[in-house]
Amino acid sequence: MSVDFTIHFQANLQIIGINPFVLIPPHQLAVIFNQIKKNKGVIKVLICVNGGEIFPQTLLKYKGDWRLYINTKILPNSPSRIGELLDIKLNLDFEDREIKMPIDLKGGLEKNPQAKEIFDNISPSLQKEIKRYISNLKTPQSIERNVKKAIEFLLGNGSFIGRKSISKK
Structure with missing residues (x-):
């Protein structure tokens, strides 16, 4: 560049x-x-x-x-x-930095309407943080494992991306 x-x-x-x-x-x-x-x-x-x-x-x-x-x-x-x-x-920098929804995360959210509703209502910055984390994973196994963790996190079970809950870091 x-x-x-x-x-x-x-x-x-x-x-x-x-x-x-x-x-x-x-x-x-x-x-x-x-x-x-x-x-x-x-x-x-x-x-x-x-x-x-x-x-x-x-x-x-x-x-x-x-x-x-x-x-x-x-x-x-x-x-x-x-x-x-x-x-x-x-x-x-005027380039778009939007992080697209990872296909595996999209699929996981579609299978769990409650988690999808929560995801759709959290702050855009937390949505971006979750999408970025999943997008940067390399192996199919780590993607699958972390999509499950993300869903559980959204449902209030367990921690994810260094957070214990949705509301606070």
């Missing part, structure tokens, strides 16, 4: 909890807001750190600051590199 980056800055890698991130300089943030015509919600971007690969990422406001999280895919060993000055290039 070739990208002509419009935003370029350097920032020190910081951490909040276990999550490495950089703060966007105010003048670069103004450029982003002007380009996207908003300054609320999440902002999809493409990011390149230290001349590496290009990754989709989301810029979001947390505890009053706009943060660009730097995971270990974007920057290997990022949690151990806190304080490092990073060279960041980014662009807005």
Whole structure:
């Protein structure tokens, strides 16, 4: 993928909890807001750190600051590199990031109308999290096993994707 980056800055890698991130300089943030015509919600971007690969990422406001999280895919060993000055290039990302319903999950929900009704009424972000998890599984056995776990989770039995219940992480 070739990208002509419009935003370029350097920032020190910081951490909040276990999550490495950089703060966007105010003048670069103004450029982003002007380009996207908003300054609320999440902002999809493409990011390149230290001349590496290009990754989709989301810029979001947390505890009053706009943060660009730097995971270990974007920057290997990022949690151990806190304080490092990073060279960041980014662009807005207008591509659709919708995660399609995995066919096995769709089939499992169709076989269990109660679970399907619950799935249809949970938050879009939790729906996306469940679909993403199932979509990233490799073997038919793990897909089948985890679809069953997802159905049970939706019905209030057991945990799934690091959650003990639908309402709270």
